[in-house]
Amino acid sequence: MNNLNTLHLEDLPQDETLLQQITQKQVLYFQEHLLEWFEREGRHDLPWKPQAQFSEKINLYRIWISEIMLQQTQVVTVLPYFERFMAAFPTPEDLAKASEEEVLKLWQGLGYYSRARNLHAASKQLVLEFNGIIPPDFEAIRRLKGIGDTTANAILAQGFNLPFAILDGNVRRVLTRITGMMAPRKELDKRLKPFSETFLCRQNPADYTQAIMDFGATLCKLKPLCERCFLQQYCSAFIHEKVAEIPAKPIKKKNPTESVALILYWTETNQILLEKRPTKGIWGNLYSLPELLLQGKDQKSTSSAIIHEKTLNDFPHKKQLANIRHQFTHYTLEASLFKIPVSDEYLKALISSQNLKNYRMVTVNDALLLPKPQPIAELLNQIATNSLAQTLW
DNA sequence: GAAACGTGGGC
DNA sequence: TGCCCAAGTTT
Numbered sequence: 223m224n225n226l227n228t229l230h231l232e233d234l235p236q237d238e239t240l241l242q243q244i245t246q247k248q249v250l251y252f253q254e255h256l257l258e259w260f261e262r263e264g265r266h267d268l269p270w271k272p273q274a275q276f277s278e279k280i281n282l283y284r285i286w287i288s289e290i291m292l293q294q295t296q297v298v299t300v301l302p303y304f305e306r307f308m309a310a311f312p313t314p315e316d317l318a319k320a321s322e323e324e325v326l327k328l329w330q331g332l333g334y335y336s337r338a339r340n341l342h343a344a345s346k347q348l349v350l351e352f353n354g355i356i357p358p359d360f361e362a363i364r365r366l367k368g369i370g371d372t373t374a375n376a377i378l379a380q381g382f383n384l385p386f387a388i389l390d391g392n393v394r395r396v397l398t399r400i401t402g403m404m405a406p407r408k409e410l411d412k413r414l415k416p417f418s419e420t421f422l423c424r425q426n427p428a429d430y431t432q433a434i435m436d437f438g439a440t441l442c443k444l445k446p447l448c449e450r451c452f453l454q455q456y457c458s459a460f461i462h463e464k465v466a467e468i469p470a471k472p473i474k475k476k477n478p479t480e481s482v483a484l485i486l487y488w489t490e491t492n493q494i495l496l497e498k499r500p501t502k503g504i505w506g507n508l509y510s511l512p513e514l515l516l517q518g519k520d521q522k523s524t525s526s527a528i529i530h531e532k533t534l535n536d537f538p539h540k541k542q543l544a545n546i547r548h549q550f551t552h553y554t555l556e557a558s559l560f561k562i563p564v565s566d567e568y569l570k571a572l573i574s575s576q577n578l579k580n581y582r583m584v585t586v587n588d589a590l591l592l593p594k595p596q597p598i599a600e601l602l603n604q605i606a607t608n609s610l611a612q613t614l615w
Numbered sequence: 616g617a618a619a620c621g622t623g624g625g626c
Numbered sequence: 627t628g629c630c631c632a633a634g635t636t637t
Contacts, residue, residue, distance in 0.1 A: 292633040299623065299632085333621025336636075370635045390633050408616085435633060444631065445625095475618095477629085502637095504620070549628080550621065596622065 240401060244420060248456070253423040253430065255452045260433030263440070265297070269304060271380075271432070282356045283314055285381040289373045290341050294334060297439065303332050314354040317345035326507060326593035333596075335506055340368030358382045379431040387418040388431060392438025397421070398469040399442060402458030407472065480518030481556040484511040484598075485530050486543065486605070489566045495573070496589055497526075498580040504550070509582070509592040511601075513557070529576050537562050543605075548597045559601060 270288035272278035287307060291300040307328050311317040317325070322342050329338035344366040348354055356363060356377065364374040371389075378386040389397075389411055397403070397417050403410060423430035441447050446465055454460050459468040487495040496509045514530040534540065541561045548555040564572075569583050584592070586606050594602065 289633070294620090294632060294634060295622080296624085296632050331622070333623090334634085336620065337634090340635080368635065372634060376633075388633085392633060439633075471630090474630085506620090548621090550619095551631090552619065554628095 240417075249421060252421055252453070252456075256433050256437060257423065257426070257429060259441075259452060260429065260436060264433055264436040265440070268297070268432075269301070269308075280381060282377070282381045284308065285377055286356060287341070289376050289380075290337050290368055291332065293337060293373070295332065299332070303328070314345050314348050317342065318349040318354075322507065323593055327591070330508075330593050330599060331596050335508060337368055339501070339507060343367045344369070356381070358384060360386070376431065379427045381428075383426070383428040385422060385424045385427045387415075387422040388435075389414055389418045390435065392435040392442075393418055395444075395469055396434060396438045396442045399446070399459035399465060400453065400457050402462065402464070402468065404468065404470050410469075475552075477553055478519065479554045479556060481516040482518075482558075483514040483516055483530070483534060484546075484557050484559045484601075485514065485533060486511060486559060486561045487533075487569055487572075488561055488563050489569055491566055492586050493566060493569060493583050494586055494589060495569060496582050496584060496592065497578075498582070500580075505595040507593075508598075509589070509594050510598050511559070512581070525576060526578060526581075529572065529578075533562055534560060539563055544601065546597055546601070555597075557597075 267273075268288070270281075270284040272280050288300065288304055291304055291307075310324070310328055311320060320342070322339060325338050325342045326335060329335060332338075347366055348356065352362070358378065360374055360378060363369055363377055364371070369377070375386040375388040376390070378384045379388060387393075394411070394414060397414050398410065401414075401417060403413060405413060421434075441451060448454060448457075448460055448465060451457070451460070457465075459465045485495070487493075495512055497512050498509050499505050499507060501507050512526065512530050514527055514534065539562075542558055543561050544559040546555075546557040546559070548557070572578070573581050573583060586602065589602050590599075590606055
């Protein structure tokens with residue numbers, strides 16, 4: 223077990239050579255220490271894992287839901303969503319017969335809403351094609367919407383205890399540091415794959431998989447706790463003091479800003495106008511306030527945009543209630559919220575005359591029940607509780 | 616195949 | 627405050 227520490231960050235030998243250098247003894251060292259660490263310091267109370275003390279059996283549906291929620295999302299964030307989701311949809315059949323709106327409502331705030339839409343569609347796939355039972359079949363699982371290679375492997379390893387090696391963000395971080403591998407993401411994954419399979423503990427794929435992910439998430443994280451690590455002497459990144467540089471960060475692109483006006487039509491019966499956003503694009507299929515693009519890319523003049531522009535220009539009594547900044551991964555959204563007092567009749571006429579499909583006239587209280595983007599939900603909550611209205615009405 | 620797709624937390 | 631990051635998949 224003395225060859226892992228001969229790996230170099232630069233002039234990396236061919237990966238085939240690296241693989242040959244890794245002896246069975248080293249693999250066992252890694253697996254044993256990792257599993258021992260997991261036993262001691264791993265997360266054993268995750269609600270999608272069976273609790274042994276209660277003699278719980280593995281529930282593949284719970285594993286599946288958790289894997290989808292955990293995509294690009296940390297465990298602490300997922301926990302409350304998972305509990306609410308499972309309470310509402312305990313089985314694939316429950317999920318399949320729910321409306322997409324119900325599913326999106328429970329997903330509200332969790333982000334990446336295509337996950338919820340795909341999950342809902344996949345539950346119907348599962349019920350129709352597989353009688354609601356996830357089969358131990360990579361190709362079949364992989365065909366379900368929202369399940370890619372990583373999630374398929376995770377389900378097979380975690381749910382069926384089968385020797386499928388995952389290569390997710392955690393495993394990638396761990397293995398790049400151990401090997402000192404530096405490469406662009408796609409090439410990196412290609413070269414890391416054989417390592418992930420070599421290290422996989424085939425006697426216990428489920429625990430091993432959870433162990434290496436816990437290890438990556440809690441110890442070998444972005445700012446790793448190397449002082450507590452059992453792999454120091456075998457970790458190329460640690461030995462070469464390059465822990466902070468590995469994995470290599472991709473070059474960042476600049477972050478554009480989009481400015482919009484949000485329109486709060488408001489009638490004497492406390493009704494407002496909401497738009498169900500198109501499936502494609504940001505916040506797909508969620509309900510949001512009518513918005514007018516002020517500045518940003520792909521300026522388009524839809525009929526509704528023209529109407530809202532006219533509205534903003536024509537109403538002298540509009541009030542600017544709030545300004546919002548919302549940071550997405552790839553751009554910043556600036557929004558100004560305008561209140562436009564109108565009559566019920568005006569709103570109804572507006573909807574029908576302009577044929578505003580996907581628009582709904584609802585009371586503020588009903589609006590709270592619809593799935594919405596998080597910043598819009600926060601605005602409407604403030605409005606409903608009058609905290610915004612009191613100061614600015 | 617690069618870009619799109621959310622949000623809350625760390626610093 | 628502003629920027630970076632986290633259990634990826636889809637188009």
